[in-house]
Amino acid sequence: MDHGRHARRLLIGGWLAGVALIAAAATQSPLRAARWLPADRQAQALAQEPSECLTPAANAAEAQRIAIGRAAFRTPLLLGGQAARVGLSCSSCHRNGRGNPDFSFPGFSGPPGTADVTSSLMSSHRGDGVDNPTPIPDLSGPPQALKISRDPATRALENFIRGLIVEEFDGPEPSTATLDGLAIYVRALSPQACPAEPVQAIDLAHALSDARAAAVAAQSALAAKDAVTARLMVASARSALGRIDERYAGQALAADREGVREADQELAQIQLAIDSRRANTSLRITAWLAAMPRWTAALERDEAQSLFNAQRLATTAAN
Structure with a gap:
């Protein structure tokens, strides 16, 4: 048996099934984000979102780098591949750099608020054929709750973000400035920077x-x-x-x-x-x-x- 061809067929079949489910959801709301929200949570989740916990930049140069990362975080074109086709961006899972307890994407999530980062639906690199979704972390949460070091000296965060784009989502290689901007944006997210109001209107x-x-x-x-x-x-x-x-x-x-x-x-x-x-x-x-x-x-x-x-x-x- 041609195992590569079989895997591709499974990937395509899973993708088509996911698209069918998304198309059905899309008929219920004109808003794209409704596609990955349970019907009973759409009214609230589409009306408000977590407030952004962004530490102010130290200077104008840093502000420009953060702005590039923040903008990249919010466009599906960063991820490319299947994610871009359906409109998923980093902010779909991490709303305003936070989490998303309502995220429920057919074939990619288990319970709401989870995502399978090794799903063949999105990746030809990391797809393992196993349904193993995990909770979506709050990127503005306490440092001890985050798995990836944010120490700039290690560049662990840059390597992780690049792997997420290129391997987890089959996206294009990000430019140096984009990768740098994403890393500095994520590093600027902090629980100490959260505003008094935990949510804001969309x-x-x-x-x-x-x-x-x-x-x-x-x-x-x-x-x-x-x-x-x-x-x-x-x-x-x-x-x-x-x-x-x-x-x-x-x-x-x-x-x-x-x-x-x-x-x-x-x-x-x-x-x-x-x-x-x-x-x-x-x-x-x-x-x-x-x-x-x-x-x-x-x-x-x-x-x-x-x-x-x-x-x-x-x-x-x-x-």
């Missing part, structure tokens, strides 16, 4: 802030002549716009969605400009940032009519 302001921060991070990468990282940062900004777009569902908010999609199309053109190494790309990002108020004003006006409104969201989840 709202338009946070999503717009993520898009804006990712675009600025793209500019810092371009200034360092790092096109690969810059492109990923623009992808993260586009991911944030996608999270906004899906919340403005329905014909009544079609004009709002059109504004978001036009902004996204400009980011797509900026990605092409990065690929072509055009000299004015950073200026285009500056122009994109300056134009944000033109299309965000309508979003802010209509936010109460969108699925950022917890009551409307609960009604949608119940139907």
Whole structure:
């Protein structure tokens, strides 16, 4: 028997089964994150998330590195492979750098809040054919509860993150700046930095802030002549716009969605400009940032009519 071919068939079969389950879940909610949430937890889990426990940067250079890592953490394009196809990012399992007790991905989770890091569903490198999901850790938890050393001198965290991207999720090799940014972002997560409020609303302001921060991070990468990282940062900004777009569902908010999609199309053109190494790309990002108020004003006006409104969201989840 060709064991390699048999393993590939099992992988494809498992993946197709997972996709079928995800597609069924997707018909119940317009929000992508609902795909990996139990139906009875969607209303709450899609309305609020843990507050981010991020230690302030010591200086501007460190802030730029953290911003790159934070943006990479929030885009599925970092992980690539099957994860990117269904929209999973690091923040899907680690919401705001925390945990996710509600995470339940078909074929990848056991009980809610678990993930199988050696699942053949996501990885051709680490898949062991055994269903062995483990609890998702809170990256902002006490250091003694974390398995990987965060001592920069050992680079254990960098090696772990790279293995997670490239081997656990079959993703592309991260750029040096991306890997460095992810490590410094995770190191900046600390229980001592947690705000007084343990949870925060999932709202338009946070999503717009993520898009804006990712675009600025793209500019810092371009200034360092790092096109690969810059492109990923623009992808993260586009991911944030996608999270906004899906919340403005329905014909009544079609004009709002059109504004978001036009902004996204400009980011797509900026990605092409990065690929072509055009000299004015950073200026285009500056122009994109300056134009944000033109299309965000309508979003802010209509936010109460969108699925950022917890009551409307609960009604949608119940139907």
